[in-house]
Amino acid sequence: MSRIIRKLHLSLVLFLFLTLAACSNSEPTTYSSEPQNMQQNLMNEIIPVYDAEEQLIVELEHYGAISQTDNGFIYSKLSANSDESNFEMEYYHFDFSQNQSTKLGTIKNWVYEAHYDTIYSDNHIYMLITTGNAYNFDETKNYLYDIDLEEASMSATVLENTSVPYNSMTLTGDKIIIAAPKKGRCCIYEYDIKIKSIAMIKEYLFDRTINTGDAIRHISSDNQYLYLLRLNMATEANVKLYIDVYDFDFGLINSIDITAAVSEGVTNTDGANIELRQLVSHFFVNNGYVYYENFSSTRALFELQPFNIEDKDSQIKMKQVADFDAGFFKAIDSSNENRLSVYFEFFENIIYILDTDARQMMQHPFFVNEKRYSITYMTQNSKEDVLICMGYKHPSTGETLPDRIYAVNLSELH
Secondary structure, three states: OHHHHHHHHHHHHHHHOOOOOOOOOOOOOOOOOOOOOOOOOOOOEEEEEEOOOOOEEEEEEEOOOOEEOOOEEEEEEEOOOOEOOEOOEEEEEEEOOOOEEEEEEEEOOEEEEOHHHOEEEOOEEEEEEEEEOOOOHHHEEEEEEEEEOOOOEEEEEEOOOOOOOOOEEEEEOOEEEEEEEEOOEEEEEEEEOOOOEEEEEEEEEEEOOOOEEEEEEEEEEOOOOEEEEEEEEOOOOOEEEEEEEEOOOOOEEEEEEOHHHHHOOOOOHHHHHHHHOOOEEEEEEEOOEEEEEEOOOOEEEEEEEOOOOOOOOOOOEEEEOOOOOOOEEEOEEOOOOOOEEEEEEOOEOEEEEEEOOOOEEEEEEOOOOOOOOEEEEEEEOOOOEEEEEEEEEOOOOOOEEEEEEEEEEHHHOO
């Protein structure tokens, strides 16, 4: 799993770091339920899924990221028609209650999936997916995919005026708000999941010739507000990060300067401004807690105190939950309102659970019988189930063990 995730990110990140800006009309080909092609593509891996007692649940042929649903998970694999220069990605839903996989569809010329912002709602999965030429992002198209799990089908809506695969989104009621970057600007879209319509509602501009302006680095929401993480550069040396807080009608409520809180996690102080300018891979706000993770080395998990966003004159303090290094990650969460927020340290055996109501962080060790395995990736759903991806690589010899996944409820951690 860790090998695959890093491979998916590598080519994209190399391009993204060269692009400071934060931000086609033909539909990609999709097919609904078809018999699974049993001919394995050698670029896939066979990955076993176990329960907390280490009983084998299923073995899957798999490539890419995993997104949890409330009764299973979405996974993908490369079809037998794929090769190193042309990916044809098949998507499946594994249902624990039925112990079987259902094919959802196929995406040709697949380039990238923004797995960090997948949304699960009302038996639908929403994904941001890029297709086209992986070696030239000017020849790609970005889509919002709606996966109907009940109908086992996929449909796509094109994101106009976008040329960069890095997109982020969040759910507010029956609307999906999408931050879609393009060189020199970022468009904010609103997608109505009921009537399946999309409209651009806001635009941010950045002058790449003199490196000044505003760029949206990511987007988040909870059951109260919509949050836009905004990079502002008045000059090359004057770099700030803000959380712009909106109501669900996109009325601005407050702008909170979080530059100092994020800067505490910057390890390379000589390049602090450059680090703050990096593209952001994960941004999460819920019940007064903020998690920030960029594509470089900075991580921050802090609490806004007091969490009185609507009082623009209040002095909001930012209390760090703990000090973490570049190996600290938040579990990918397809729901944005979970009371418990799950974190882990890459290639360690510790799971952190942040209770946003009790305002406390708990630590739980997680080991399996083969003690060399450690955590490489995690996801969670709204029922406090987690998928724990584990792997092993010897630091000197390079010896590896096959990746595996554990399906565990948080109540089973001790």
